[in-house]
Amino acid sequence: MSTAYLNQTLRILTLFILVFGILFFGRTVLIPLTFGAVLAMLLLPICHWLQSKGMNNGLASALSVVFLLLIIGSLITLLQYQLSDIINDLSKIEERINDIITGLKSYVRQHFGISNQEQQKIIKEQQSGGMGKVAGIFTALLGSLAGIIIDTILVLVYTFLFIFFRGHFKKFILRMFKPENRDTTAEVLQNAGTVTQQYLGGLGLMIIMLWVMYGIGFSIAGVNNALFFAVLCGILELVPFAGNITGTSITVLMALAQSSDTKVVIGVIITYGLVQLIQTYVLEPLVVGDRLNINPLFTILIIVVGEAVWGIPGMILAVPLLGIFKIICDNCDLLKDYGFLIGPPKEKKGEEGNFITRMFKKSK
Numbered sequence: 001m002s003t004a005y006l007n008q009t010l011r012i013l014t015l016f017i018l019v020f021g022i023l024f025f026g027r028t029v030l031i032p033l034t035f036g037a038v039l040a041m042l043l044l045p046i047c048h049w050l051q052s053k054g055m056n057n058g059l060a061s062a063l064s065v066v067f068l069l070l071i072i073g074s075l076i077t078l079l080q081y082q083l084s085d086i087i088n089d090l091s092k093i094e095e096r097i098n099d100i101i102t103g104l105k106s107y108v109r110q111h112f113g114i115s116n117q118e119q120q121k122i123i124k125e126q127q128s129g130g131m132g133k134v135a136g137i138f139t140a141l142l143g144s145l146a147g148i149i150i151d152t153i154l155v156l157v158y159t160f161l162f163i164f165f166r167g168h169f170k171k172f173i174l175r176m177f178k179p180e181n182r183d184t185t186a187e188v189l190q191n192a193g194t195v196t197q198q199y200l201g202g203l204g205l206m207i208i209m210l211w212v213m214y215g216i217g218f219s220i221a222g223v224n225n226a227l228f229f230a231v232l233c234g235i236l237e238l239v240p241f242a243g244n245i246t247g248t249s250i251t252v253l254m255a256l257a258q259s260s261d262t263k264v265v266i267g268v269i270i271t272y273g274l275v276q277l278i279q280t281y282v283l284e285p286l287v288v289g290d291r292l293n294i295n296p297l298f299t300i301l302i303i304v305v306g307e308a309v310w311g312i313p314g315m316i317l318a319v320p321l322l323g324i325f326k327i328i329c330d331n332c333d334l335l336k337d338y339g340f341l342i343g344p345p346k347e348k349k350g351e352e353g354n355f356i357t358r359m360f361k362k363s364k
Contacts, residue, residue, distance in 0.1 A: 020305075020309060023309050023310065024309050027309065027310050031151070031310055031313045032158060035313070036154070036155050036157070036158025036159045037162050038196065038320060039068065039155065040158075041196045042197055042200045043064040043159065043163060044064075044163065045197060047064045048060075050063055058164060061160055062160060065156055065159055065160045065163070068156075075235070082225050082227055083228060170186075170189060173189065174186060184331055188327055188328060192323075192327050192328070195323055195324070196320050196324060199319075199320055199323060200320065203238075206284070207234045207238075208234070209283055210230075210233065210283075211231055212230075213275050214229070214230035214233050214234060214271065215231075217267070217270075217275065218251065218268065218271060220271075221255075221266075221268050221271055222261070222267060223254075223264060223268060229250070229254065233248060234247075235247075238316050239316060240299075240316075240318075242315070244276065248272040251268050252269065255268050293323070293344065294323060294326060295341075295343060299322070302318045302319065302321075303315050303318050303319065305318065306318030325342075326339050326343060329342065
C-alpha cells in the first residue's frame, strides 16, 4: 500500500470523525434543519404537480406544507378520539392494575416471606421525598413539550423554505463545482432526491398496510381501542428495530391492564409475530424494496450511530441519509471504495431477492 493512498485514507477518515463531531455538538440546530430538508424532498412531487396545474412556486410550496399538516392533524385527531375512550376506561384499568399489584404482593409474600406490611413500608420509604422528584419530572416534561413544539414549527418553516428556494440552493451547489463536473453533480442531486422520495414513500405505504394488519389482528384478539394501538405500532415503525417492539410492548401492557384474559395477550403476541413475518418477507421487498441499496450490516450500524449522535431523531433519519451518502460516494472517485463497502454484494443475474432468503442459499 503506497504512502499517498494511506495518507488519503487517513484524511478521509479524519473528515468522517470531524463530521460526526459537528453533527453531535450541533444537533440542536441540525436536527430540525435535516428533518426539514428530508420532508422537502418528500413533498417535492406534490409541489411539482401543483405547479403543473398553473400555481406559482410560493403557493405550491405553501400548499405542500399544508398537505403535510393535514395528514399529521388527521392522525392526531384519530389518536385523540381513541385516547378519549381509553381515558373513560381509566377506572377499570386502575382496578385491573390494583388486582395485578395485589397478586404480585401475594407472590412476594409466598415465595420471599416478605409480609404485606413490610412491602408497604418499603414502598413508602422509596416514595419519601418523591414529591420533589415528581415535580422535577413534571417540569422536565413541560420543558420537553415546549422544545418539541418549537422544533415542529422550525421543521415546518424549514420545509417550506427548502421547497420554495430549491432552485436557488441547487444553483449554489452547482457553482461549487467546476463546469465540467456540474452535469454529474446535477445527476447526483436528482438521484438523491428520487431515492429519498421512493424510500420514504414506500415506508409510508408500508405503515398504512401495517395499520390495517395490526387493526385486524388486535380486533380479533379482543384488544380494546384496537385502532389506537394499531396506529401507534405503525407510527413507531419510523424508529427502526426498537419501534415495533416498543409499540407491541405497550399494547401487551394495556391488554393486561384492561383484561384478565391471557388469551388477549397471546393474541397480541401472535399478531405481532405474523405481522413481522409479512412485513419482512412480503411488504419490505415489494413495497420498500432495496431502494437505498445498502448493506444490511451498515443499515444496523448507521442506526446505532444515529441514536448515539442524535437520539431517536437520528434513528429515523439515519437510513435515508446513509442512502444519500452512498449516492455521493458512487459518483465521487475519492469515495467510490466506501460506496462499494456500504453497498450490498453484487448478485449474479437471477440471484436477486430478499437478503434473508439469499443468506440460506448454498454458495456455488
